[in-house]
Amino acid sequence: MTIQIEIDKDKLLYLFEQGVLCAADFRCLNGESKQAVSQLCLTNCAKRLQIKTCTIPISVYKQTH
Known part of the structure; x- marks a missing residue:
C-alpha cells in the first residue's frame, strides 16, 4: 500500500x-x-x-597520496 502526501519544501529539507x-x-x-x-x-x-572538517593531518595525507 502506498500513501500519497504533500509536504512543505522547508519541512522536507x-x-x-x-x-x-x-x-x-x-x-x-x-x-x-x-x-x-x-x-x-x-x-x-x-x-x-x-x-565537514578534515580530520586527517596533512603529513599523513601526503604520505598516503
Missing part, C-alpha cells in the same frame, strides 16, 4: 538534514516535484560539505 528521510525512500509524482527534490538534495549536500 529539514528531514533530509536530520537524516531521517532520503530521496531514495520515495518517488515524485511529477517533474516539478522531482526537480524541487533534486535541488533540496543538492542544497543539503552543499551544507554538509561546508561544515
